Amino acid sequence: MATNIVLYCFLTAVALATLTVSLFNWSRQKRRTWDEVAPHLREFDWPEARITFDHEQEERSRVLSPTYRRDQRSRLECAKEYVSRAYHNCRIVLEWGTTEWRDMIDLHLEYEPLVVEAIKALRKEAAAFRWIALMALSYMWLLSLLHFDQWRFMPVPGIAARRKVFSADILQSYERVKQAAATLARVAYAEEQTDLILAKM
Numbered sequence: 001m002a003t004n005i006v007l008y009c010f011l012t013a014v015a016l017a018t019l020t021v022s023l024f025n026w027s028r029q030k031r032r033t034w035d036e037v038a039p040h041l042r043e044f045d046w047p048e049a050r051i052t053f054d055h056e057q058e059e060r061s062r063v064l065s066p067t068y069r070r071d072q073r074s075r076l077e078c079a080k081e082y083v084s085r086a087y088h089n090c091r092i093v094l095e096w097g098t099t100e101w102r103d104m105i106d107l108h109l110e111y112e113p114l115v116v117e118a119i120k121a122l123r124k125e126a127a128a129f130r131w132i133a134l135m136a137l138s139y140m141w142l143l144s145l146l147h148f149d150q151w152r153f154m155p156v157p158g159i160a161a162r163r164k165v166f167s168a169d170i171l172q173s174y175e176r177v178k179q180a181a182a183t184l185a186r187v188a189y190a191e192e193q194t195d196l197i198l199a200k201m
Contacts, residue, residue, distance in 0.1 A: 031102075032095040034189060040092050041200040042085045049082040049171060053163035068156065073149035075159040080140045086174040087133040089201050093181040094126035100188070111188075118184040125180045129173045132165045177201075 032040075051057055052075055061071045100119050104111050111119075140162055148154040163170050178201040185193040 031099045032092065033099060034096065034185070034193065037092055037096045038193075038196050038200060041089050041197075044082070044085050044089065044174075044201055048078070052078045052082060053160050053171065055158075055160040058158065058160045062156075069149045069152075072156050072159055076140060076143055076157075079159050079162055080137065080144070083133050083136050083140070083170060086170070086177075087130065087137065090126050090129050090133065090174070090177050093122060093177065093197075093201075094130070096181075097122040097126065097184065100184075114187045115184070118180070118187050122177070122180040122184050125173070125176045128168075129177050132168045132170060132173050135165050136162055136170055 058072075058075070061075075062068050065071050097119050100111075100115075101123065103109055104116070104119075143157050146154050146157075148156055178198070181201065182194045182197045185197050
């Protein structure tokens with residue numbers, strides 16, 4: 001009887017989570033023109049992100065700071081925030097690139113070869129980054145459940161190490177997405193649009 005109740009609760013939770021994700025995806029604007037890109041991008045602070053994922057900074061804190069556990073928890077929250085912003089921006093430019101690609105195919109538009117290559121490059125880099133970011137965010141979310149800043153018996157995780165997902169570097173991968181988006185803006189639109197992308201991402 002108890003096993004049936006647990007199974008029922010688990011299945012209900014899975015069904016609700018699936019429904020929530022499905023409704024969220026259904027509600028989102030997925031076809032995105034160039035004019036709808038920049039207003040939805042979130043500012044990404046590159047210097048602060050690099051400090052958050054810096055091994056030397058983390059090691060200095062471990063050696064010198066009396067509040068190292070608390071520092072690491074704060075660093076974890078910062079890391080999640082930066083990866084979340086990058087993931088959000090990646091989704092926005094991927095929707096833009098996919099819209100351009102669909103319009104080219106569905107409306108039989110003739111794009112310059114440079115534009116076609118730029119769209120392909122953006123979609124490729126953005127798709128790769130999304131998987132990297134999702135894995136990083138999932139792992140960091142699990143770390144946040146440990147409350148290692150409050151429980152002294154819990155090991156303190158290295159946050160700088162979260163910059164790598166297997167052999168992929170999160171910041172380098174996001175930089176490639178940023179440059180691919182800027183390239184598409186440059187070849188398809190104008191230099192000022194490129195500057196706008198570079199400034200916000």
